[in-house]
Amino acid sequence: MTAKVTVKDLHKAYGDNEVLKGINLEVQENEVVVMIGPSGSGKSTFLRTLNNLEAVTSGEILINGYNLVDKKTDINKVRENIGMVFQHFNLFPHLSVLENVILAPVELGKLSKEDAKTLGMQLLTQVGLADKADAKPTQLSGGQKQRVAIARALAMKPSIMLFDEPTSALDPEMVGDVLQVMRDLAEEGMTMIVVTHEMGFAKQVADRVVFFADGYIREQGTPEEVFNNPQDPRAQDFLNKVLNV
Amino acid sequence: MFKKAWIKYVMLTLAVILGTLATTTTGAAAATKEPHYVITTDTTYPPFELQDKNGQYVGIDIDILKAIAKREHFTYKLVPISFNSGAQAVLSGQFDAIMAGMAITPARKLVYDFGTPYYKTGVIAAIAKNSKIKSLNDLRGKTVALKTGTGAAAYALSIQKQYGFKVTYFNDSNTMYNDVALGNTVATFEDEPVMKYAIQNGVKLKILTKPANSGYYGFGVKKGHNQELIAKFNAGFAAIKKDGTYDKIVAKYIGAKESTFAGSAAVNNSIWGLLKQNKNQFLAGIGQTLMLTILGIILATIFGVIIGILAIVPNKFSHGFASTIIYIFRGLPLLVLAFFIYIGIPSLTGHKFSALLAGLITLMLNEGAYIAAFVAGGLKSVDNGQMEAARSLGLSYWKAMRKVVMPQGIKLMVPSFVNQFIITLKDTSILSAIGIIELTQTGTVIISRNSQGFRVWFLVAMMYLIMITLLTFLAKWADKKFGNN
Numbered sequence: 096m097t098a099k100v101t102v103k104d105l106h107k108a109y110g111d112n113e114v115l116k117g118i119n120l121e122v123q124e125n126e127v128v129v130m131i132g133p134s135g136s137g138k139s140t141f142l143r144t145l146n147n148l149e150a151v152t153s154g155e156i157l158i159n160g161y162n163l164v165d166k167k168t169d170i171n172k173v174r175e176n177i178g179m180v181f182q183h184f185n186l187f188p189h190l191s192v193l194e195n196v197i198l199a200p201v202e203l204g205k206l207s208k209e210d211a212k213t214l215g216m217q218l219l220t221q222v223g224l225a226d227k228a229d230a231k232p233t234q235l236s237g238g239q240k241q242r243v244a245i246a247r248a249l250a251m252k253p254s255i256m257l258f259d260e261p262t263s264a265l266d267p268e269m270v271g272d273v274l275q276v277m278r279d280l281a282e283e284g285m286t287m288i289v290v291t292h293e294m295g296f297a298k299q300v301a302d303r304v305v306f307f308a309d310g311y312i313r314e315q316g317t318p319e320e321v322f323n324n325p326q327d328p329r330a331q332d333f334l335n336k337v338l339n340v
Numbered sequence: 341m342f343k344k345a346w347i348k349y350v351m352l353t354l355a356v357i358l359g360t361l362a363t364t365t366t367g368a369a370a371a372t373k374e375p376h377y378v379i380t381t382d383t384t385y386p387p388f389e390l391q392d393k394n395g396q397y398v399g400i401d402i403d404i405l406k407a408i409a410k411r412e413h414f415t416y417k418l419v420p421i422s423f424n425s426g427a428q429a430v431l432s433g434q435f436d437a438i439m440a441g442m443a444i445t446p447a448r449k450l451v452y453d454f455g456t457p458y459y460k461t462g463v464i465a466a467i468a469k470n471s472k473i474k475s476l477n478d479l480r481g482k483t484v485a486l487k488t489g490t491g492a493a494a495y496a497l498s499i500q501k502q503y504g505f506k507v508t509y510f511n512d513s514n515t516m517y518n519d520v521a522l523g524n525t526v527a528t529f530e531d532e533p534v535m536k537y538a539i540q541n542g543v544k545l546k547i548l549t550k551p552a553n554s555g556y557y558g559f560g561v562k563k564g565h566n567q568e569l570i571a572k573f574n575a576g577f578a579a580i581k582k583d584g585t586y587d588k589i590v591a592k593y594i595g596a597k598e599s600t601f602a603g604s605a606a607v608n609n610s611i612w613g614l615l616k617q618n619k620n621q622f623l624a625g626i627g628q629t630l631m632l633t634i635l636g637i638i639l640a641t642i643f644g645v646i647i648g649i650l651a652i653v654p655n656k657f658s659h660g661f662a663s664t665i666i667y668i669f670r671g672l673p674l675l676v677l678a679f680f681i682y683i684g685i686p687s688l689t690g691h692k693f694s695a696l697l698a699g700l701i702t703l704m705l706n707e708g709a710y711i712a713a714f715v716a717g718g719l720k721s722v723d724n725g726q727m728e729a730a731r732s733l734g735l736s737y738w739k740a741m742r743k744v745v746m747p748q749g750i751k752l753m754v755p756s757f758v759n760q761f762i763i764t765l766k767d768t769s770i771l772s773a774i775g776i777i778e779l780t781q782t783g784t785v786i787i788s789r790n791s792q793g794f795r796v797w798f799l800v801a802m803m804y805l806i807m808i809t810l811l812t813f814l815a816k817w818a819d820k821k822f823g824n825n
Contacts, residue, residue: 148728175734185729189747199733202743244729251733 097160099124099255099286100145105154107140114140116310118154122255127287129297129318132307133333138290141307142259145288146170146177159254175203178248182260184240186232186247193219193228196247205251218246222276238269242276249280256280258289294337298322306330377416377436377569378692379405380426383781384513384788387537387593388441388459388557389420391785395621401439403589404458408576414569420785421695421775422511424489425683430562432687437561437569441531443491444558453565454558455573459590461531462551463495468521469544476549479505485516485525495553496529511773514788517543533594542791611795618786625782626803632696632768632778633811636703637761643704644711649741651716662712669709674770678702682774699771707764711757718753719745758815762808779803 100122107115114137122128130138143149144156147163147170156163161173187195196218197211206214219225222242224235232240241261248256258277262270274296281287281300291297297304297318304321306314306329313327322338325331381389381401389399397420409416416436421429423440430438431451443461444454465484467473476499483506486493493509500507508525510516513534520528521544530538532551539545559573580586615622651662669677682698722745730740772781783800787793 146732148732171734171736174732177732179729179732181725181729183725185723185725187726187729187744187748189751198743199730199735202739203734247733 098122098157099126099159100288101155101157102145103155105141105144105156106152107137107144107149108152113152114310115144115151118312120305120312122286122288124254124286125284126302127281127285127289127300128303128305129301130288130290130305130307131292131294131297131333132313136307137310138305138307139259142257142288142290145257146174146179148179175199175205175251176254178245178251178253178256180241180244180248180256180258180261182263184232184237184244184264186240186244188232190232191228192224192230192232192235192243195232195243196250199247200250203251211250214250215246218249219243221249221279222246223272236269237265238272241265241269241273245273245276245280255286255288258287258291260290260292262291262293292337294322306333308333375414375568377414377566378419378434379416379437379439380419380421380429380435380775381438382423382426382440383420383775383777383785385423385441385534386513386541386788387533390789391420391621392789393617395618395624400459400589400593401441403592404577404580404586405439407580407585407589408573411579412572412576414572419695419775420777422773423487424511425679425774427489427560428683429686430560432683433562433565433690434683434686434692436566437559439559441534441557442560443494443531443555445491445494445555447494448560451563452558452560453563453567453570454560455570456577457556457558458577458586459533459557460554461491461533461557462554463492463529464532464535464551465496465527465529465548466517466520466535466539466545467527467548468523469546471526471546473526473548476503479503479527482506482526483508483524485510485519485528487511487513487516487528487530490531491553491555492529492531498553512784512788513538514543514784514791514793517545517791518793521545537594611799614786614790614792614795615799618782621782621786622779622799622803625777625779626807628776629765629768629778629780630807632699632703632771632776633761633765635700636707636768637764639700639704640707640711640760640764641757643708645715647708647712648715648719651712652719653737662716666709666712666716669705670713672706674702674706674767675773677706678771678774681705695771695774695776698774699768699776702771703764703767707760707767710763711760714753714756714760715749718749718756721752722748754819758812758819761811761815765808765811766804 098121100120102118102120105115105118106113118141130142132138140149144151145158151164154164158173159176161168163170163173187198190198193212193215196215197208200206200211200214201208216225216228219228222245224239224242224246227235227239232243235243261277262273265273270293274293277287277289277296278300301318303315304318305312306321306325306327308329314321314325314330321330322334325334381397384390385399387399388401389397392398397418402418405416419435426435426438426440427442429435442448444457465476473479480503484496486496486507486509488509488511496507510519516528517538519525527548535545535547539547561570647662647665650658651666653659678699681701682695686692726744726748727740730744731737735743768778769780772778772784777785779800783796787796
């Protein structure tokens with residue numbers, strides 16, 4: 096069986112500043128990979144290269160068999176299959192909650208407006224916000240916004256979900272609801288790549304934890320291996336700081 | 341759905357109107373077997389050309405032209421436009437001929453061919469009625485007022501060194517006379533019959549000198565062009581001179597009382613009277629101003645939105661192109677742009693087009709450049725995360741732009757649009773310079789006939805304010821109705 100995501104020797108530089116210095120990673124179907132590491136380690140940049148929001152300097156990215164680095168690849172087609180959830184939600188403020196969710200499937204001709212609405216309501220029910228369908232994003236709390244954003248990404252029926260620090264901009268009491276939605280997704284077998292600082296989530300849900308520092312993957316393994324017995328000194332130092340507060 | 345049908349309707353109307361504008365000049369000619377010409381005249385040069393109280397152009401030039409055309413079997417369209425622009429536009433091929441009290445001078449003979457000289461004239465100096473100036477020698481160090489491009493101005497410049505005066509220029513006779521009467525400038529030089537007529541009709545000036553530099557007025561065409569028209573003019577002129585028509589025409593205007601053409605003093609002394617008497621002219625002027633404003637802003641919006649989007653597309657070429665367009669058309673004064681399009685472009689291409697079309701293109705480019713600048717600014721101010729979120733769902737750049745970025749950006753731009761609408765309305769007044777008889781030009785023309793500067797400008801100012809108020813309401817209503825609030 097081939098991997099869902101294959102990354103080989105990926106480099107990314109802004110001018111002279113190289114932020115990704117040769118990343119190699121494979122993600123299997125149904126796998127949940129959680130990426131941790133200090134700020135500025137390159138984990139968010141790496142995640143954004145996986146749907147081409149960041150262009151890469153060199154290397155190879157294969158997702159569902161599509162080569163993302165090849166200019167001839169229809170990036171829109173690839174993205175339809177990759178859901179992305181952002182730290183700052185990025186809901187469309189001029190549209191209602193339900194309209195946010197159904198915009199892409201309707202505009203891209205995947206579903207009729209009626210079918211999209213039915214699906215949209217199902218997804219909003221799934222994230223616990225069916226009663227907010229007609230609200231505008233500004234009327235929602237941060238946690239609610241992020242759950243709508245997840246529903247919006249799911250509306251395209253993606254086979255991979257990318258999460259870029261989905262709980263970092265939330266008040267602490269909102270974090271639980273969002274993590275619960277993500278946990279449910281993982282249990283349903285969604286392939287997920289998550290950048291987060293929620294170590295509890297990583298321990299519980301991740302199949303694999305990947306530790307980033309200075310533009311490299313320094314260490315990876317099961318949560319038990321990484322959290323209980325890190326080999327890399329940077330990882331030891333980082334985990335010591337975040338786990339023993 | 342309703343929204344889309346509405347836009348379609350506007351676009352269709354626009355296409356029809358533009359099509360009509362582009363073909364009017366040629367379309368009229370084809371309708372008749374007699375040769376057809378487009379002839380320009382001055383807007384304000386009584387008694388040679390002036391608008392009477394009914395809004396009809398009359399005057400010695402106009403009547404001579406009419407009599408000759410009838411005898412010689414040709415038809416023509418008369419386009420009144422400021423003398424200087426008209427004279428240039430004949431050379432650029434916009435007009436076939438000029439009949440505007442144009443003095444025949446050696447310099448002009450190099451570029452124009454003139455018909456038989458039709459009126460003898462000389463240049464006189466005029467001063468305010470209460471002026472203490474006794475002779476040209478008293479002008480030393482003082483400023484005199486001249487009308488751009490006239491023979492009288494050329495004469496004044498030829499004696500400027502000898503008498504040591506300074507000069508300032510006007511495009512419109514009446515404004516120039518008022519400037520002298522009010523004492524801003526001490527004297528003006530003008531053709532004798534014109535000055536006499538003006539004084540007879542209430543301009544508070546008196547003549548200082550005997551006619552000098554005697555010469556003749558001529559009917560002009562671009563050198564080497566329209567020779568058959570010159571031949572017809574000469575034949576017709578000889579005939580009307582012989583049978584007394586010419587003398588009748590001259591007598592009708594020289595020595596005519598003010599009220600003959602301008603209306604009675606009672607009418608002219610009340611604002612209400614002026615309004616009533618000139619109702620049709622004012623309405624036509626308002627109509628033209630509104631038409632220019634609305635078509636202008638629609639064209640400018642289409643142009644501006646396209647350029648504004650090109651300015652933010654992540655592509656170096658399109659970005660550079662849009663920035664250059666914005667830089668050029670925002671940097672050019674509207675008046676320069678209007679002259680360049682109306683007079684310059686036909687000289688280059690050999691195709692003439694109507695002043696109205698030239699005016700609309702001018703507004704489209706100039707106002708469009710401002711719109712492009714705030715469209716680009718508005719779209720840029722939409723958080724980049726919006727575009728990223730839309731793209732991450734698989735939407736193409738343009739779809740994301742249309743469905744996500746633009747609806748948010750446009751909301752930010754609404755106040756700028758309302759503002760630009762008002763600016764456009766005001767800017768249409770500048771187009772009077774290329775001869776479009778919109779509201780400002782209507783005011784100028786009415787004043788040239790009745791010398792009621794203060795009252796007429798007051799009326800014109802009120803009309804602009806009313807239009808701006810109504811259009812602002814309309815814009816706010818449209819924003820509520822069609823906007824995303």
